[in-house]
Amino acid sequence: MSDLLADRTTVVTGGASGIGRAIATGCAEAGADVVVADVSEEPREGGTPTHEKIRAETDADADYVACDVTSAADLREAVAAAEAFGGVDVMVNNAGIVRLESFLEVSEDDYETVMGVNAKGVFFGAQAAARAMVEDEREGAIVNMSSIAGLEGAGDYVTYSGSKGAVRLMTYAQADALAGTGIRVNAVHPGPVSTELMREDLSAGGTDAEDAFEAGVPVGRMGRPEDIANATVFLASDMASFVNGASLVVDGGMYSTRGTVLTD
Numbered sequence: 351m352s353d354l355l356a357d358r359t360t361v362v363t364g365g366a367s368g369i370g371r372a373i374a375t376g377c378a379e380a381g382a383d384v385v386v387a388d389v390s391e392e393p394r395e396g397g398t399p400t401h402e403k404i405r406a407e408t409d410a411d412a413d414y415v416a417c418d419v420t421s422a423a424d425l426r427e428a429v430a431a432a433e434a435f436g437g438v439d440v441m442v443n444n445a446g447i448v449r450l451e452s453f454l455e456v457s458e459d460d461y462e463t464v465m466g467v468n469a470k471g472v473f474f475g476a477q478a479a480a481r482a483m484v485e486d487e488r489e490g491a492i493v494n495m496s497s498i499a500g501l502e503g504a505g506d507y508v509t510y511s512g513s514k515g516a517v518r519l520m521t522y523a524q525a526d527a528l529a530g531t532g533i534r535v536n537a538v539h540p541g542p543v544s545t546e547l548m549r550e551d552l553s554a555g556g557t558d559a560e561d562a563f564e565a566g567v568p569v570g571r572m573g574r575p576e577d578i579a580n581a582t583v584f585l586a587s588d589m590a591s592f593v594n595g596a597s598l599v600v601d602g603g604m605y606s607t608r609g610t611v612l613t614d
Contacts, residue, residue, distance in 0.1 A: 356381035364445030368545035372575030378410035383435035387417035387428035419471030441479030468513035489532030525595030541601025543573035568603035
């Protein structure tokens with residue numbers, strides 16, 4: 351256990367399961383109290399709810415708040431819940447969904463669903479946290495979850511790629527907009543990470559996520575939720591105090607060594 355985030359409070363959207371669960375736990379292990387914001391407190395992979403796990407296994411405190419990230423009001427309530435621990439210092443806009451799809455068959459509802467969670471949720475999550483930090487005259491960090499699909503589009507993931515590209519650019523814009531406030535904004539770009547959500551969403555399209563991606567990762571394995579959590583804790587901490595408006599790629603070398611990797 352480190353003290354990288356000691357005496358801080360982190361809000362993690364999509365924090366009940368998968369990558370978000372690992373981020374919430376990683377922040378707690380680094381010393382932060384945590385607000386787990388998600389549509390359900392039950393982890394997709396099963397087990398103890400994340401906030402209860404944090405309380406039982408770390409010295410940090412944690413709570414759960416129901417949050418649909420397509421609702422700006424819900425996001426404001428999630429940030430407000432951090433006041434119980436002294437106010438938000440770190441906002442991790444992690445909640446997201448993946449859709450394997452044919453561009454010619456994407457419906458308006460499909461588009462709005464993916465963009466609502468992946469882009470709108472990040473925009474208004476960052477806004478809610480930044481407003482609270484500015485009001486409290488508090489320096490802080492915002493970490494937005496993008497994807498390597500947000501760096502180079504993939505034809506089988508058209509709306510997902512668009513949503514994650516939006517996250518990348520809005521991260522740069524948010525960093526610029528908040529310049530001088532003491533709030534840093536950065537993005538993490540994961541490659542394929544083995545989570546229950548990934549398996550559920552991609553298997554619905556007839557694809558075995560593990561078989562489809564693992565062979566294409568230069569380091570020889572799928573990403574683990576903890577890999578993304580470690581990068582997030584770094585960006586949230588003072589170790590990254592001079593890192594702002596940046597994209598941190600965490601993909602085992604897929605993007606840098608192979609270019610367009612999601613359609614291989």
